[in-house]
Structures are given as structure tokens and as C-alpha cells.
Amino acid sequence: xxxxxxxxxxxxxxxxxxxxLTGFNLEVASKDVVVLxxxxxxxxxxxxxxxxxxxxxxxxxxxxxxxxxxDSEGRRSQPKQPFGLTLQSNGLLGDETIENHLAAxxxxxxxxxxxxxxLETYGLAHRRFDRxxxxxxxxxxxxxxxxxxxxAMLSPQPRLVLLxxxxxxxxxxxxxxxxxxxGKLREAGHAFIIASHHPEIMKCATRLHNLDSxxxxxxxxxxxxxxxxxxxxxxxxxxxxxxxxLRSTRAGLARNGLTALLVIGTLLAFIDPVSLEYTLLVxxxxxSPFAAGLAGDPVVNLMREQRAVDWWRAHVNRLPAADYFxxxxxxxxxALGSVLFLDAMNWKLSLVGAGVLWATLSCVRFIxxxxxxxxxxxxxxxxxxxxxxxxxxxxxxxxxxxx
Amino acid sequence: xxRHIPEMFLGIGFIGIMTTLYLGMNWAPxxxxxxxxxxxxxxxxxxxxxxxxxxxIAFGVLFTGSALWFFKxxxxxxxxxxxxxxxxxxxxxxxxxxxxxxxxxxxxxxxDWSDVRLNTFGLLTxxxxxxxxGRQSQPDGVETRDTxxxxxLYGFVxxxxxxxxxRIWQIRHPxxxxxxGDDGGSLQSSMALxxxxxxxxxxxxxxxxxxxxxxxxxxxxxxxxxxxxxxxGN
Numbered sequence: 001x002x003x004x005x006x007x008x009x010x011x012x013x014x015x016x017x018x019x020x021l022t023g024f025n026l027e028v029a030s031k032d033v034v035v036l037x038x039x040x041x042x043x044x045x046x047x048x049x050x051x052x053x054x055x056x057x058x059x060x061x062x063x064x065x066x067x068x069x070x071d072s073e074g075r076r077s078q079p080k081q082p083f084g085l086t087l088q089s090n091g092l093l094g095d096e097t098i099e100n101h102l103a104a105x106x107x108x109x110x111x112x113x114x115x116x117x118x119l120e121t122y123g124l125a126h127r128r129f130d131r132x133x134x135x136x137x138x139x140x141x142x143x144x145x146x147x148x149x150x151x152a153m154l155s156p157q158p159r160l161v162l163l164x165x166x167x168x169x170x171x172x173x174x175x176x177x178x179x180x181x182x183g184k185l186r187e188a189g190h191a192f193i194i195a196s197h198h199p200e201i202m203k204c205a206t207r208l209h210n211l212d213s214x215x216x217x218x219x220x221x222x223x224x225x226x227x228x229x230x231x232x233x234x235x236x237x238x239x240x241x242x243x244x245x246l247r248s249t250r251a252g253l254a255r256n257g258l259t260a261l262l263v264i265g266t267l268l269a270f271i272d273p274v275s276l277e278y279t280l281l282v283x284x285x286x287x288s289p290f291a292a293g294l295a296g297d298p299v300v301n302l303m304r305e306q307r308a309v310d311w312w313r314a315h316v317n318r319l320p321a322a323d324y325f326x327x328x329x330x331x332x333x334x335a336l337g338s339v340l341f342l343d344a345m346n347w348k349l350s351l352v353g354a355g356v357l358w359a360t361l362s363c364v365r366f367i368x369x370x371x372x373x374x375x376x377x378x379x380x381x382x383x384x385x386x387x388x389x390x391x392x393x394x395x396x397x398x399x400x401x402x403x
Numbered sequence: 404x405x406r407h408i409p410e411m412f413l414g415i416g417f418i419g420i421m422t423t424l425y426l427g428m429n430w431a432p433x434x435x436x437x438x439x440x441x442x443x444x445x446x447x448x449x450x451x452x453x454x455x456x457x458x459x460i461a462f463g464v465l466f467t468g469s470a471l472w473f474f475k476x477x478x479x480x481x482x483x484x485x486x487x488x489x490x491x492x493x494x495x496x497x498x499x500x501x502x503x504x505x506x507x508x509x510x511x512x513x514x515d516w517s518d519v520r521l522n523t524f525g526l527l528t529x530x531x532x533x534x535x536x537g538r539q540s541q542p543d544g545v546e547t548r549d550t551x552x553x554x555x556l557y558g559f560v561x562x563x564x565x566x567x568x569x570r571i572w573q574i575r576h577p578x579x580x581x582x583x584g585d586d587g588g589s590l591q592s593s594m595a596l597x598x599x600x601x602x603x604x605x606x607x608x609x610x611x612x613x614x615x616x617x618x619x620x621x622x623x624x625x626x627x628x629x630x631x632x633x634x635x636g637n
Binding site: 016384398 | 517519546547550
């Protein structure tokens with residue numbers, strides 16, 4: 001019997017006030033292609049997102065390769081084996097290039113590969129250095145589908161691939177390439193769960209599942225897929241990805257840096273630093289890193305696009321974060337503030353400023369991430385909670401004035 | 404008759420609050436002019452302390468409701484959460500507003516960002532505002548309820564912190580006047596009586612407010628259920 005790549009045991013999931021899945025069980029083994037079909041709202045995407053650890057379970061558990069990844073008790077472990085995922089939303093950042101995004105997917109699998117032939121198959125080779133935001137909707141969908149297939153394409157070991165409506169927006173040639181690749185990857189031992197109504201996709205299923213019952217289909221044998229990947233461990237992937245996002249978008253400077261500069265400019269417009277006591281001036285110096293932190297984490301803000309944050313949350317427990325950005329910007333802003341308000345660069349104060357921006361940004365990031373599960377996370381008045389940071393900031397200012 | 408119990412609570416509470424205001428402004432003795440910068444402003448204390456007391460009751464209800472929803476998935480718990488948040492916001496704003504008026508008269512500033520009691524209580528009120536506005540901005544569902552219940556549970560940490568704040572770090576806010584231990588003998592009996600009437604009145608009023616709020620939430624849920632039935636959903 002083939003090894004189990006995925007099992008859902010007695011899963012119940014709610015969305016809104018409705019129970020979408022109840023008592024749901026599914027076992028997926030190597031060489032299975034399970035196509036979920038059924039009416040809109042029947043729970044196909046819910047199954048895919050539950051398998052990807054994106055939805056909390058009311059009851060039951062989900063296992064990848066026999067190891068628990070999420071259960072109703074709140075346990076949530078990173079899958080030991082990488083898996084492919086294409087959500088209904090592409091989960092792509094508009095400012096990333098195709099090359100960079102696929103390289104990140106390779107790194108998540110602990111592999112590297114020459115992807116040019118695959119990109120040619122999908123008609124994307126000439127666009128590989130373009131930003132995803134410059135692509136058409138169909139081209140962006142191809143990138144998302146390719147990113148979902150890639151963990152299986154790279155690996156000689158069986159991998160699980162979850163595809164939610166992969167055919168949406170694809171032209172006939174790409175759809176044919178996708179179906180051919182699914183067949184070859186299945187033959188190589190990989191397993192698929194695909195939510196789709198498309199007749200061609202349904203034809204390539206080994207198991208057609210309507211969430212109540214399933215039908216077995218025989219598939220002809222074909223040439224198995226030859227794995228593309230070469231092992232290549234990448235350390236600190238979340239940090240590197242976070243910094244790459246900021247480098248390519250300059251969102252950190254646009255969002256946090258400009259906020260801080262506006263604060264400094266506003267203070268200088270009204271205040272004569274010569275006439276003020278030292279503690280107040282230290283407060284002005286530390287106001288800019290504090291304001292920059294209150295502006296929020298630029299990486300989290302970027303990842304709200306097309307559910308990129310969910311795509312990452314499915315794969316890793318630590319989301320991309322620009323770890324060094326906050327302390328570096330805090331140091332620079334405080335040094336600038338010291339020169340402007342205190343007439344001299346103050347190293348100790350600059351280090352305190354680095355810490356203030358890092359701590360403030362971390363708190364805001366934590367609060368922002370805790371509301372991501374909401375249906376409309378941008379509409380929630382999360383910044384009403386940020387005054388909690390004013391008292392600690394005031395205490396730090398008092399301490400910094402004694403340095 | 405039983406249907407009108409919440410309205411009766413509201414009415415009795417309102418009359419009690421008005422009585423407290425009248426007694427506080429006209430009957431309660433004045434404080435020593437040596438002890439306060441602005442002795443006349445001290446009379447706002449008969450509004451401020453009972454409203455803060457009622458706010459703590461509401462935050463307790465918010466915590467209980469959050470826990471009942473989060474751990475038991477109890478619809479009654481969610482209604483308690485909503486009622487606690489709305490009542491906490493109303494009473495919290497009353498306490499913060501009256502405190503700012505008194506602070507402006509007594510300290511010369513309505514707010515002090517370095518005072519722990521002021522900040523923790525202000526934050527509790529902001530948390531209630533966040534929960535009320537947030538709930539209105541989101542569709543009802545387990546995602547919304549789970550997220551806001553979590554904030555309700557964590558936010559309750561501020562309640563004991565607020566309570567002990569003036570005992571541990573008295574910066575600007577006066578020390579406790581109720582349950583003050585050995586140092587609490589300064590309150591005259593007539594002052595204590597007005598304060599007691601105020602505390603009871605605000606408590607009765609807030610209970611009526613929460614009962615009506617729970618009824619409204621229940622009706623909203625029934626309406627949504629009926630709309631879904633008309634839509635053909637479950």
C-alpha cells in the first residue's frame with residue numbers, strides 16, 4: 001500500500017456562522033489525484049485551506065506524511081515535508097519578479113533548480129525578470145499554479161500538492177501543459193488535491209470526490225516526471241524574504257521613514273530647541289522612531305495583497321519579516337534627531353532609538369497579525385489599541401534623559 | 404411584566420443616578436479648601452467613582468462572555484461579550500470624561516501619560532471602543548467572534564492592573580477611597596452614603612443596559628438567521 005501523504009480525521013470546520021464541513025475524513029496516498037467537485041459553497045476550498053493549516057478546526061486533525069500539522073486543540077506544527085499550494089487568490093506580491101517568487105518556493109523546499117525549461121512550457125520564460133504586478137491576470141495565475149506544482153517538480157520524494165481552482169484564467173495550451181504535468185508528477189509518486197469544476201481537470205482524477213462520496217477512475221500510465229531540484233538549504237529564509245520585499249518596494253522608507261521625517265519636520269516647525277529642557281528634547285528625538293514604529297510593519301502590509309500572508313502562513317510558522325530594518329532605521333532616525341535637537345550625535349541615545357523602533361514595530365506587527373483571520377482585517381480599528389505603547393515610551397524617554 | 408424587567412432596571416438606575424447627582428451637588432459636605440486645589444470640582448467624584456465601578460462590572464461581564472464563547476462556543480457567552488463591551492464603553496467614557504474634567508481643574512491638565520492608573524483605565528475604554536466598532540465593521544461569524552473574544556480575554560489583564568495601579572505606583576491619580584485598608588478612613592459618612600447610592604444606581608443601570616443589549620443582539624441574530632433562510636442558505 002502506498003504511503004499516506006495526507007489524512008483528515010473527523011474534521012469539522014465553520015466559516016461565518018455555517019458549519020461547512022462536519023465529520024469529514026480523507027486519506028490521500030502517493031499517486032492519488034483527488035479532484036473535489038460540487039456546488040459553490042459546498043466546502044471544496046475549505047478542504048484545501050484546512051489541509052494547508054489556514055483554518056482552525058472545530059474538531060478533528062490534519063496530518064501530513066503521518067505527522068500532525070493542525071488539530072482542534074490548537075496545535076499547529078510546520079509540515080516536515082514541503083508541499084505545493086495554489087490558493088484561489090494567487091498569493092503573490094505585485095512587486096516581486098517571477099524569478100524571485102519561484103526562487104523563494106525552491107528555498108522553502110530546500111532545493112534549487114534551473115527553471116527556464118518549465119517557464120518556457122508555461123509561456124513565461126520571456127517574463128521571468130518582470131514584476132508580477134506587470135503581468136496580465138492569466139499570466140499571474142500561471143505563476144501561482146507553477147508555484148504550487150514546484151515542490152513536486154523539484155523533489156524525487158513524494159510530495160503533496162493542493163490546487164484550488166487552478167484552471168481559472170488559464171488558456172488552452174497552459175491548461176493542456178498543466179494536465180500533462182499532473183499526469184507525469186502523479187506517475188512519479190506525488191499526490192494532488194484539486195478543487196475544480198473543469199471537465200479536463202476532472203478527467204485526470206484518480207478519485208472524483210463530491211465531499212459525500214467518491215468515484216474511482218483509472219488513469220493510463222505515462223512517462224514519470226524527472227525531478228529538477230538539487231538540494232540547497234537556505235537559512236533564515238523568512239528574514240531574507242522580508243528584506244527582499246523591502247528592497248524591491250522601498251515600502252519601509254515610504255511608510256515608516258517618511259512618517260518619522262514628517263514628525264521631525266513638524267516638531268522643528270513649531271519648536272525652538274534652545275529654549276526647552278533636556279528631557280523634553282530627548283522626547284522629541286525619540287518621537288520619530290516611535291512614530292515610525294506606530295506606522296506598522298511594512299512587510300505585513302505588503303503581504304496583505306492577494307492573500308500572500310496566507311500563502312506564507314501555510315508554509316512556515318514564522319512569516320517573512322525584515323528583522324534588521326527596524327533597528328537600523330531607528331538608529332539612523334535617532335542620530336538625525338540628536339543632531340537636529342541636541343546639536344550632537346549621541347551614540348547611546350541612538351541605540352535606545354533603535355530599540356524603541358524595533359519594540360514598537362514588533363508590538364504593532366503582533367496586534368496586526370492577530371486580526372488577520374477577520375473577514376475584513378483592514379476595516380478593524382486596530383490602532384485604537386496602540387496607546388498602550390505611550391506609557392512605556394514615556395518611561396524610556398525619562399530613562400534615556402539620564403544617559 | 405417579566406419582559407419589561409430590563410426597562411425597569413434602566414429606569415430605577417437612571418432615577419438613582421439623578422438622585423446621586425442631586426445629593427452630590429447639593430447635600431454632600433464640601434471638602435477642605437486646604438486639601439484640594441479646586442474643592443468644588445471634587446463633587447464630580449460622585450459621578451466618576453460609581454461610573455468607574457460600573458465599568459469594571461461591565462469589563463468583568465465582557466471577560467466572562469469572551470471566555471464562554473472562546474472555550475464553550477456559547478451563543479449566550481457572545482451576547483454577554485457584546486453587552487459587556489458596549490456597557491464598558493459607555494461607563495468607561497463617563498469615567499474618563501469626568502476624570503479629565505476633574506484633572507483639568509485640580510492638576511491643571513486633563514491627562515497624564517505617565518500615570519499608570521489613567522493609562523490602564525483609558526486603555527480598557529479604548530479596548531471596549533475597539534470591540535464595539537470592530538464588531539460593527541465585520542460580518543458575524545466564528546472568525547469575528549474568536550478574534551474579538553481573544554482580545555476580550557487578554558484585555559482583562561488590564562483590570563487587576565488598573566485596580567492595583569494607585570496602590571503600587573501612585574503618580575497623579577488619588578489613592579483608593581473604597582477598600583483602602585488602613586488609610587481609607589478619610590471619607591465622611593455622608594459622602595460614603597452618596598457614593599454608595601451612586602454605586603448601586605450605576606450597577607442597576609448597567610445591568611438594565613446589558614440586558615437590553617443582549618436582547619438586541621439576540622434579535623439581530625434571529626433577523627440574520629431569517630434572512631439566510633430567505634436566501635436559501637442554512
